[in-house]
Amino acid sequence: MAAVVEIKDVYKRFGSLEVLCGVSFAAQAGEVISLIGSSGSGKSTLLRCINMLEVPDEGSVLLDGEEIRMKTGRRGREPADEKQLRRIRSKLGMVFQSFNLWAHMTILQNVMEAPLRVEKRDVDEVRDEAIAMLEKVGIADKAHAYPAQLSGGQQQRAAIARALCINPALMLFDEPTSALDPELEGEVLRVIKDLAEEGRTMLLVTHDMDFAKEVSDRVIFLHQGMIEENGTVADVFGKARSERLQQFLAAAGHSQQGHPIPTITNSNRESGL
Amino acid sequence: MAGERESSVPPAHRDSDNGFWKTALSLGEPADRSHEGAQCGVRPLDWLIDIFGEDLGFWLGYLGNGKHLAWYASFRFTILAAIFGALIGLGFGLGGAGLLRARFRPLRIAGLAYANIVRGVPDVLFFLFFPLAFEQLVEWLISTQVCSPEAVAARAGSWPPCMEANWFLSTTEYLILASVSLGIVYGAFTANVINGAMNAVPKGQLEAARAYGFSRNQVFWRFQVRQMWIYALPGLSNVWMLLIKSTSLLSLLQIPDIVLWAERLGAPNFVPTAGLVHPDWRWRYYLVLFVFYIILTFLSERGFAWLRERVGRGVVAEG
Numbered sequence: 016m017a018a019v020v021e022i023k024d025v026y027k028r029f030g031s032l033e034v035l036c037g038v039s040f041a042a043q044a045g046e047v048i049s050l051i052g053s054s055g056s057g058k059s060t061l062l063r064c065i066n067m068l069e070v071p072d073e074g075s076v077l078l079d080g081e082e083i084r085m086k087t088g089r090r091g092r093e094p095a096d097e098k099q100l101r102r103i104r105s106k107l108g109m110v111f112q113s114f115n116l117w118a119h120m121t122i123l124q125n126v127m128e129a130p131l132r133v134e135k136r137d138v139d140e141v142r143d144e145a146i147a148m149l150e151k152v153g154i155a156d157k158a159h160a161y162p163a164q165l166s167g168g169q170q171q172r173a174a175i176a177r178a179l180c181i182n183p184a185l186m187l188f189d190e191p192t193s194a195l196d197p198e199l200e201g202e203v204l205r206v207i208k209d210l211a212e213e214g215r216t217m218l219l220v221t222h223d224m225d226f227a228k229e230v231s232d233r234v235i236f237l238h239q240g241m242i243e244e245n246g247t248v249a250d251v252f253g254k255a256r257s258e259r260l261q262q263f264l265a266a267a268g269h270s271q272q273g274h275p276i277p278t279i280t281n282s283n284r285e286s287g288l
Numbered sequence: 289m290a291g292e293r294e295s296s297v298p299p300a301h302r303d304s305d306n307g308f309w310k311t312a313l314s315l316g317e318p319a320d321r322s323h324e325g326a327q328c329g330v331r332p333l334d335w336l337i338d339i340f341g342e343d344l345g346f347w348l349g350y351l352g353n354g355k356h357l358a359w360y361a362s363f364r365f366t367i368l369a370a371i372f373g374a375l376i377g378l379g380f381g382l383g384g385a386g387l388l389r390a391r392f393r394p395l396r397i398a399g400l401a402y403a404n405i406v407r408g409v410p411d412v413l414f415f416l417f418f419p420l421a422f423e424q425l426v427e428w429l430i431s432t433q434v435c436s437p438e439a440v441a442a443r444a445g446s447w448p449p450c451m452e453a454n455w456f457l458s459t460t461e462y463l464i465l466a467s468v469s470l471g472i473v474y475g476a477f478t479a480n481v482i483n484g485a486m487n488a489v490p491k492g493q494l495e496a497a498r499a500y501g502f503s504r505n506q507v508f509w510r511f512q513v514r515q516m517w518i519y520a521l522p523g524l525s526n527v528w529m530l531l532i533k534s535t536s537l538l539s540l541l542q543i544p545d546i547v548l549w550a551e552r553l554g555a556p557n558f559v560p561t562a563g564l565v566h567p568d569w570r571w572r573y574y575l576v577l578f579v580f581y582i583i584l585t586f587l588s589e590r591g592f593a594w595l596r597e598r599v600g601r602g603v604v605a606e607g
Binding site: 066068097101102103104105107109111113115116117118119120121128129132133161162163164177181 | 490492493495496497498499500501502503504506510511514515518600601602603
């Protein structure tokens, strides 16, 4: 069976700055992979190369064994087939650091928008599913509110519901809790953890080492645009081989024993609403 | 001095105690009506006179005379010019913003030239320039088609040299040309406002739309243009206010608009038979126009506030 996502030898430059220098890896169905590394190591760029929000200068991206076809246009390398790209993107649920909910739509409209307008599904069916997703992330009562009326944690949970509602083959999380106050992080991490336990295939860019350790099957450590370590949680955190990873973990304040994320009880979930 | 003061009183008050206001009121009615008694009830406004006295009767008659009615009717020119000027301006603004944002460089340069040149030229000048230049252009184009050199030669010495190419502009044509001029001038401002508003739409939301597989067109129309209005409305309301103010220039194009009528009605009025009817009252008429424009501004503010609330629901902070 083909990997859900496979990245082969990807290079990306911004001007003279080399952000990715030949990165390759693959994720199998059901795997949860955390991408860690210091700022500027290229982990977000790598994630954004998967759905072509950043177009790699070299290398290829395959989803379910299907390669995204590229061409060299007047303004550099770009996806060759708009239709293919849109079809592939419609199976990738992306969650952004700054939520990026569409501000002029209610939460429910946000969640329903892509299934309705991209996949052209039936509106009643989509509405039922969207409400189910909102219940799943615990904000069904906010379905008719606008994003600006919600707290950061609620917005990010709505964004996760939006990603879930397209039945994604792969979920991409780009530092989903970095823009949140510490007391709001927990509710989002909890939702992501539930998804990981459901067996969804997920790629997670994060600064939160404890969380990466808790949810991941595998951890990829990026340094200066290259994969420095790629292994199981136990391998990467337990016996970090490279000196750079050791330095990074020390700087990130990672404790070898780790500690669990705070569990959200019903009462403090209510208070967050 | 004393004589002038006395003659500045409207004739109603100088006339015999009883008669003039009745004449003023019965404008357009047969003169002998004024001899019929009030108790006959033929003049519908008599009850007003009973309540308010004779002064009010006079003023109603004065303000209801034909020239004043023409003045009131001329408000339609101002309102039509504002509405059509705004619609045309919005069209030019959207087009201009499209040019400013075009990928093709010459189009971008054309957009920049339009926005900057037209914004830089005083609107009064442009208002005078465009309709006349346009008229001349049309006449010249027609003349190249219909006027044979022989026909022109035959009319040598008389004006115009070619009757067939002569385009007579009535108030309607001038009003259309004035609306287009307003549209072009304020379209340049609108283009800038809309271009800025397009840039103000949060990039992350557009990125999210692309990441979810929306097509370029969908991202543009459903997300960028839809949210653009939220950011454009404050700027557009400013442009609209400027446009409303510019509608007071219509008389420059021979349109008998409210300003022209106010000037005519307010000018010192001397009738050989009656002497000076009134001195320079233009300021009073212009004051009425002030009030009109202030009311228009107030209503516009309310309208834009309503629009902003509707378009910006969920985005613009409530309360």
